[in-house]
Amino acid sequence: ERLKTGQVVPITPPPTSPAIQHRLWPEIEKTVQIQVSMAKMGIGECGSGWQLFAEDGEMKMYRREEEVDGMVVDPLKAVHIVKGITGHEVCHHFFNPQYRYDWETTLEHMTVLETISEDTLVFLQTHKRIWPASQRDGLFWSHIRKLPNEKDRDGPDIWTVVNNSTDHPDYPPNNGKCVRVFLTVCLLCQTTVDPPKEGTSLTRDNLSCKITYCSVVNPGGWAPASVLRAVYKREYPKFLKRFTAYVKNQTKNKPIMF
Numbered sequence: 001e002r003l004k005t006g007q008v009v010p011i012t013p014p015p016t017s018p019a020i021q022h023r024l025w026p027e028i029e030k031t032v033q034i035q036v037s038m039a040k041m042g043i044g045e046c047g048s049g050w051q052l053f054a055e056d057g058e059m060k061m062y063r064r065e066e067e068v069d070g071m072v073v074d075p076l077k078a079v080h081i082v083k084g085i086t087g088h089e090v091c092h093h094f095f096n097p098q099y100r101y102d103w104e105t106t107l108e109h110m111t112v113l114e115t116i117s118e119d120t121l122v123f124l125q126t127h128k129r130i131w132p133a134s135q136r137d138g139l140f141w142s143h144i145r146k147l148p149n150e151k152d153r154d155g156p157d158i159w160t161v162v163n164n165s166t167d168h169p170d171y172p173p174n175n176g177k178c179v180r181v182f183l184t185v186c187l188l189c190q191t192t193v194d195p196p197k198e199g200t201s202l203t204r205d206n207l208s209c210k211i212t213y214c215s216v217v218n219p220g221g222w223a224p225a226s227v228l229r230a231v232y233k234r235e236y237p238k239f240l241k242r243f244t245a246y247v248k249n250q251t252k253n254k255p256i257m258f
């Protein structure tokens with residue numbers, strides 16, 4: 001298709017999901033557009049202030065020190081390259097509730113409050129308590145989406161999962177023992193295929209996946225800054241290493257899901 005002069009090329013394709021009927025849809029659509037375009041930016045392009053705080057092989061994690069009303073809300077941006085898996089496989093395991101207890105080590109309990117459509121769910125999660133702070137819970141919508149690969153139209157699709165805090169009349173925040181956290185998370189995955197030698201077939205050895213994970217978590221109530229930053233430093237690398245190893249292990253003897 002030819003573009004007319006001045007026509008704007010959308011970052012994400014027009015929504016075809018049945019979720020477009022839902023009251024949350026305008027917010028989901030806007031948040032996905034913003035989060036995906038921010039995740040696509042390189043560390044240098046995002047402005048100054050990103051500091052590398054963890055590195056392990058191909059995995060690099062950056063944070064910006066930020067506080068709101070004295071509470072640490074440091075944005076995090078991580079990039080990782082993992083061989084043998086596709087972006088669709090990574091996003092599938094991150095989005096689907098059936099796998100969550102397998103890889104999410106901070107989780108105490110998870111419920112799906114609402115199935116908006118097969119690509120959009122609302123979750124309520126309680127997380128393990130960290131002494132001396134109160135236990136935290138989070139209520140968020142989660143949306144998985146396939147995006148066109150603009151740089152390589154014949155290449156594999158790009159996949160994303162965006163999670164964003166929302167509310168639910170039956171589960172008001174700070175109503176019981178938990179303090180509600182506010183989170184915005186974007187996982188963006190791009191698969192690269194190294195073409196197999198002539199006469200040989202494509203295997204998982206020909207695949208690599210570039211993963212970008214961006215997160216901002218507002219602890220929602222008092223938490224000592226030093227403890228919080230120590231939790232960040234320990235938990236984020238642990239999460240990304242464990243989660244990607246989990247996806248590799250889950251998919252190793254299965255057909256490739258592009």
Ligand code: 18C
Pocket residue numbers: 100104105106125127128129130131132133134136138163181183185217218219223224227228231232235236239
């Ligand atoms: O993105 C991730 N997971 C998704 C699916 O679960 C989803 C969830 C995000 C969780 C947000 C954090 C919720 C609070 C966690 C409390 C910490 C428990 C640690 C327990 C250790 C024994 O998007 C992967 C998420 C990876 C999580 C990394 C940890 C983030 C820490 C944020 C701290 C928030 C406040 C904690 C308050 C207490 C601190 C003293």
